[in-house]
Amino acid sequence: MDQRTPLPKPRRSDATRATILQAARQRFAMDGYERATIRAIAADARIDPAMVMRYFESKEKLFSLAVEFDLRLPDLTAVPRDQVGAAMVGHFLDMWEADDTLQVLLRTGVTNDAAAERMRSIFAAQLAPMIVEFTGEPALAPNRAVLVGSQVLGMALCRYILKLPPAVAMSREEIVGWLGPTLQRYLTEKALSSR
Amino acid sequence: MDQRTPLPKPRRSDATRATILQAARQRFAMDGYERATIRAIAADARIDPAMVMRYFESKEKLFSLAVEFDLRLPDLTAVPRDQVGAAMVGHFLDMWEADDTLQVLLRTGVTNDAAAERMRSIFAAQLAPMIVEFTGEPALAPNRAVLVGSQVLGMALCRYILKLPPAVAMSREEIVGWLGPTLQRYLTEKALSSR
DNA sequence: GTCTATAATTCGATAGAC
């Protein structure tokens, strides 16, 4: 397993908890659930492995706390209607590159059912309602949310997880330029166009 | 007396090998690399776990053989230019639902680097060249391949792996209707549109 | 070819001294 820069050792217990949680998120994001061991997380946090168990009882509970966070979704009503697609692509790119909380879900949700359930919850309880508020029609919102999510998650998968060379090489402007119109259509098009 | 190369005699061991490989693909596709154990694969193939090791030497070599297959990509030159997006969506849907070979790559490529490298190889050696043959311009082909792949993989992730309820509920026609124009634009649009 | 037994690791989790 690879070496990573150790985090500064804290003094207070609550700071210890935060340090462990941060190290856990990084490990889960990099290695997935199975390969992220308590021992490796403890080593990253520069703490004894037994302490991790003392603070979080079990690996499963540590994981559930590590993936418990609120998505900071943008306020779509604040941007012009014809720019909502591009704005959303830019916002999600910011989120993916800000920290590794989204990487945790993508890396673990594929094999861990708790993480997958967390993703389903995010789509249903956060993304879809925001789209309802934007479009005003609750009927198609779940479908629009999944369409937007599929394109955003797919690009994140190619760029940040699989690291496909062309996806890594693309600039932010290129990604916004290509994916913006796609999300624009998923968010605003009334119904399916005939072909 | 003439000497001729003898035909490969079909042995009993060949069928056993194939049975193990098929069971391995299913397990790797369902559980990912770590959680798919030799014991479980052997149980599925109704064979002794030691036999799996005898035939494939190690779990890693078994895995590398399990993800070695040729993608059957459609001949884009055979379909009308304005229907190429919809045709491609339909073709990929067929592939995803035909067997679990694509699920193996998606489920394991997230945490296993060998599978990720296999995916990068598929994009560079099969998908991109096919797009070059279709568009005639090699410059943008890697980007188009990644764009198409991101949307297709993203929808597969939501529908077949994460099983987001709206993605599972969508009909084949709906998916083709929404994703078709997206892939059409990724495949045919000359350059980025200004906004 | 087949299977039993087991080696060698690694992991999550626990007990208990200090």
Next chain:
DNA sequence: GTCTATCGAATTATAGAC
């Protein structure tokens, strides 16, 4: 709170009898 020692289970992999 912290750490040492270790348990029990699960895993890949090997050795060898039949």
